[in-house]
């Protein structure tokens with residue numbers, strides 16, 4: 001598809017980086033942006049290093065590629081506005097980059113003849129320059145209309161993205177995978193730090209203690225899978241250790257003890273996969289206070 005103008009509604013952290021990637025790669029010749037305020041639109045144009053800002057959607061030129069990159073909570077309101085006021089060329093492709101919302105959010109634009117999709121680049125866009133510099137190799141989950149998917153997969157591949165398809169219906173579950181792999185990993189490391197500190201280990205030493213453990217464990221899981229990587233008292237079926245440890249944690253924090261029990265049960269599934277005996281499994285379940 002020949003694209004001359006790329007229109008972006010909501011050109012903040014992600015919009016600026018995507019615009020710059022497409023411009024620098026020569027995929028688009030011009031970028032037009034609209035933000036809540038014209039001043040913010042002009043700042044975006046300056047950060048991108050080209051293009052122009054508009055005050056009203058109706059003033060944006062016709063385009064066959066549109067990105068809706070306002071915050072997720074305003075996408076539906078912006079889409080309604082676009083459906084009423086924008087000029088689309090025939091075969092326009094419209095996409096958003098939310099990780100949790102699907103292309104269904106763009107349905108009113110499908111009714112205007114557009115082909116719609118979502119592309120979720122799995123990375124942080126906190127800083128435009130860094131996001132552009134480090135974009136190569138970024139995984140991009142794509143779902144939506146066939147035509148839009150074909151166009152967007154080609155464009156995002158050209159700027160270094162590793163595109164993959166996700167079913168629209170399971171997109172939120174796929175995002176939950178990102179939450180566990182990233183956000184909850186951060187949370188777990190904070191829990192570990194708190195337990196070290198409760199045990200009297202100075203905080204700085206706690207981080208040093210954890211670092212080789214965390215890096216080594218992540219490497220092992222990636223190389224060997226969970227069943228190859230799990231070690232420790234649950235893998236060995238040492239119920240007495242698990243029970244005493246659970247009670248000790250409860251003295252420091254009931255919330256952490258509850259987490260220890262829940263994660264322990266999931267770890268037990270892995271231990272069973274490793275071949276832990278029935279006796280070992282029973283002893284761990286008792287230690288985690290699960291009635292038989």
Ligand SMILES: NC(=O)c1ccc[n+]([C@@H]2O[C@H](COP(=O)([O-])OP(=O)(O)OC[C@H]3O[C@@H](n4cnc5c(N)ncnc54)[C@H](OP(=O)(O)O)[C@@H]3O)[C@@H](O)[C@H]2O)c1
Nearest residue numbers: 010011012013014035036037040069070071097098124125
């Ligand atoms: N940031 C990330 O790391 C990241 C990563 C992956 C996916 N995403 C997705 O990318 C999208 C954008 O996120 P972001 O972090 O780039 O957001 P952001 O930095 O907060 O930028 C949002 C932009 O949208 C503009 N905007 C808000 N409401 C508008 C409206 N009604 N009309 C026109 N413009 C409007 C804002 O304009 P003003 O400046 O005038 O307020 C702002 O420039 C979201 O769907 C998000 O889920 C973000």
